[in-house]
Amino acid sequence: QGGRETNQVSDDYRYQDGNYEGYVPNDGYYHGGDEPAHEEDAQSDVTEGHDEDDEVYEGEYQGIPHPDDIKAKQKRAPAAADEYRDHADLMAERMEDEEQLAHQYENIIEECGHGRFQWTLFFVLGLALMADGVEVFVVGFVLPSAEKDMCLSSSNKGMLGLIVYLGMMVGAVVLGGLADKLGRKKCLIISLAINAAFAFLSSFVQGYGFFLFCRLISGLGIGGSLPIVFAYFSEFLSREKRGEHLSWLCMFWMIGGIFASAMAWSIIPHYGWGFSMGTKYHFHSWRVFVLVCSLPCIASLVALKFMPESPRFLLEIGKHDEAWMILKQVHDTNMRAKGEPERVFTVSYIKTPKQVDEFIEIQSSTGTWYQRWLVRFTTTFKQVWDNVLYCLTAQYRMNTLILAVVWFTMALSYYGLIVWFPDMIRYLQEEAYESRVKIFEEEEVSHFTFNFTLENQIHRNGEYKNDKFIGMKFKEVRFEDSLFEDCYFEDVTSSETFFENCTIVSTVFYNTDLYEHKFINCRLINNTFLKQKEGCHLDFEEDNDFLIYLVSFLGSLSVLPGNIISALLMDKIGRIKMIGGSMLISAVCCFFLFFGNSESAMIGWQCLFCGASIAAWNALDVITVELYPTDKRATAFGILNGLCKFGAILGNSIFASFVGITKVVPILLASSALVGGGLIALRLPETRDQVLM
Numbered sequence: 146q147g148g149r150e151t152n153q154v155s156d157d158y159r160y161q162d163g164n165y166e167g168y169v170p171n172d173g174y175y176h177g178g179d180e181p182a183h184e185e186d187a188q189s190d191v192t193e194g195h196d197e198d199d200e201v202y203e204g205e206y207q208g209i210p211h212p213d214d215i216k217a218k219q220k221r222a223p224a225a226a227d228e229y230r231d232h233a234d235l236m237a238e239r240m241e242d243e244e245q246l247a248h249q250y251e252n253i254i255e256e257c258g259h260g261r262f263q264w265t266l267f268f269v270l271g272l273a274l275m276a277d278g279v280e281v282f283v284v285g286f287v288l289p290s291a292e293k294d295m296c297l298s299s300s301n302k303g304m305l306g307l308i309v310y311l312g313m314m315v316g317a318v319v320l321g322g323l324a325d326k327l328g329r330k331k332c333l334i335i336s337l338a339i340n341a342a343f344a345f346l347s348s349f350v351q352g353y354g355f356f357l358f359c360r361l362i363s364g365l366g367i368g369g370s371l372p373i374v375f376a377y378f379s380e381f382l383s384r385e386k387r388g389e390h391l392s393w394l395c396m397f398w399m400i401g402g403i404f405a406s407a408m409a410w411s412i413i414p415h416y417g418w419g420f421s422m423g424t425k426y427h428f429h430s431w432r433v434f435v436l437v438c439s440l441p442c443i444a445s446l447v448a449l450k451f452m453p454e455s456p457r458f459l460l461e462i463g464k465h466d467e468a469w470m471i472l473k474q475v476h477d478t479n480m481r482a483k484g485e486p487e488r489v490f491t492v493s494y495i496k497t498p499k500q501v502d503e504f505i506e507i508q509s510s511t512g513t514w515y516q517r518w519l520v521r522f523t524t525t526f527k528q529v530w531d532n533v534l535y536c537l538t539a540q541y542r543m544n545t546l547i548l549a550v551v552w553f554t555m556a557l558s559y560y561g562l563i564v565w566f567p568d569m570i571r572y573l574q575e576e577a578y579e580s581r582v583k584i585f586e587e588e589e590v591s592h593f594t595f596n597f598t599l600e601n602q603i604h605r606n607g608e609y610k611n612d613k614f615i616g617m618k619f620k621e622v623r624f625e626d627s628l629f630e631d632c633y634f635e636d637v638t639s640s641e642t643f644f645e646n647c648t649i650v651s652t653v654f655y656n657t658d659l660y661e662h663k664f665i666n667c668r669l670i671n672n673t674f675l676k677q678k679e680g681c682h683l684d685f686e687e688d689n690d691f692l693i694y695l696v697s698f699l700g701s702l703s704v705l706p707g708n709i710i711s712a713l714l715m716d717k718i719g720r721i722k723m724i725g726g727s728m729l730i731s732a733v734c735c736f737f738l739f740f741g742n743s744e745s746a747m748i749g750w751q752c753l754f755c756g757a758s759i760a761a762w763n764a765l766d767v768i769t770v771e772l773y774p775t776d777k778r779a780t781a782f783g784i785l786n787g788l789c790k791f792g793a794i795l796g797n798s799i800f801a802s803f804v805g806i807t808k809v810v811p812i813l814l815a816s817s818a819l820v821g822g823g824l825i826a827l828r829l830p831e832t833r834d835q836v837l838m
Contacts, residue, residue, distance in 0.1 A: 278401020321783015
């Protein structure tokens with residue numbers, strides 16, 4: 146009796162939706178149709194103890210023929226061999242299998258329920274997403290300190306800001322593509338390991354070039370995590386949970402921004418939180434901050450070791466038994482958490498699509514090790530490239546192009562404005578600072594010892610004779626058309642300080658950072674420069690740095706309401722209306738920036754803009770996952786996310802160049818991009834009622 150009931154349920158799965166009535170798979174697999182219940186239980190027991198690294202063929206316990214045996218038979222009967230069949234026939238058969246699997250898998254996930262397993266995976270993948278959010282903010286926060294520590298010019302600063310996005314762009318495309326071939330879990334571990342290693346290393350390196358290289362590679366690592374995280378998590382979610390829970394997952398990006406802002410605020414201003422080894426090696430507080438920012442990535446990496454591979458991916462590559470065991474694990478974990486441990490996992494057979502790719506496994510005796518690696522590399526590269534091209538075939542071309550435009554316009558306006566806001570606030574602050582400058586005309590000072598800080602001053606036509614400048618700090622000080630005679634400078638540090646058209650006679654400079662470039666059109670007569678300071682010095686705590694952390698903190702926090710609303714409404718109003726509506730509201734917010742003439746107004750409009758645009762980002766993540774089949778999902782997401790990072794690089798460069806010149810161009814560019822992208826997005830198909838193909 147029990148056996149009949151169980152088999153009835155598995156039959157329901159097999160002929161789901163009534164479309165596959167009478168479909169009997171003819172592929173040599175065990176189908177669980179008429180086996181007694183006790184044998185089925187035995188099968189489950191064997192499966193549970195199975196070690197995936199075991200050399201024994203996985204299907205052996207079910208009486209499934211070994212692929213080598215099948216190949217041998219095929220060689221004996223070449224007329225029936227797949228390689229002699231038309232490729233189009235094989236693809237058509239695979240497409241039919243895919244459709245049957247999609248519906249069956251949806252039912253299996255519903256039977257497994259949504260519970261402890263999904264919530265555990267949610268937090269593990271959330272940490273990976275948080276690491277991505279942190280990465281975007283790290284460089285912006287350390288720049289004011291790093292530029293002094295590494296003597297960065299403004300072009301170098303700009304390069305450091307863009308290099309992370311460049312790494313993310315490459316990482317998204319490459320690692321996203323690999324995740325469809327090597328597996329979600331494996332590629333995510335590679336991605337996070339690269340990020341953690343190079344982010345950790347970047348906090349210790351001293352030179353600008355090496356620091357730049359480390360940030361590039363760490364960006365490449367974390368860029369690859371984003372497409373994989375969404376593809377991975379979506380494959381454990383049922384249709385009615387998918388939109389909502391992928392949106393909740395997006396909140397970790399916001400948490401990453403909040404974490405980075407809070408850590409910057411609490412660590413970077415404490416210049417004493419470091420150490421020095423000799424005169425060359427300095428480990429300042431901003432490096433401690435870089436170190437702390439790699440923690441979410443390391444935590445996710447450790448936790449991920451305990452999570453299984455995506456069963457949907459395993460089914461796609463024909464690993465039926467491994468996928469079945471993982472789905473049983475999901476089911477049992479959730480049922481135990483619900484207090485129903487006696488509930489049995491009723492699925493005995495899952496449809497696996499026809500395997501078209503022919504994998505060539507090279508024997509260890511064949512060729513040298515690098516030849517084997519080369520063949521493996523070229524094979525994988527070709528498969529990834531075929532996947533990329535597949536996203537542009539007739540079936541997906543239109544969707545891919547529309548999504549590309551929407552991703553690009555969102556990134557151009559969002560990342561452009563995210564950089565523009567702090568730059569504008571800094572510019573407003575500098576204007577206010579310059580308006581408070583003190584000007585001293587024709588002062589005459591002799592036999593006086595200066596041992597205090599001079600800040601924001603201009604000294605014109607002065608005469609300084611037999612004066613001592615000892616243990617001083619100059620900040621934003623200019624001496625114009627002045628005379629220094631028989632003076633003595635010792636242990637002087639200066640920032641944005643210059644001597645213009647001055648005459649300096651018989652003066653000693655000992656242990657100062659008054660280098661040649663700080664004397665503009667000056668006459669230097671009989672002066673002595675001894676033991677000049679080397680490197681750059683973290684000397685002044687910048688008050689406006691605090692404001693930049695505050696702006697980013699509030700900007701990250703302001704997306705919380707948008708995140709909650711989008712998660713709750715994602716499955717109710719649909720992805721398309723969410724993208725279109727959010728982008729159009731964001732465009733309206735852009736226009737209000739014309740009225741942002743003070744720091745507080747700019748901060749307010751930034752918060753409004755971030756809060757309005759987050760719903761579009763969330764819906765875009767969800768629809769990108771749902772529009773593509775499992776074997777192309779991470780590849781497509783990677784390509785589109787790579788394009789998004791390219792938009793970010795363009796947005797950063799264009800918007801930053803207009804700071805202090807005009808507001809009109811950035812505002813019009815951002816709002817028109819959002820309106821255009823929002824309207825084009827309405828052409829996409831709605832996916833909320835779709836099963837994952």
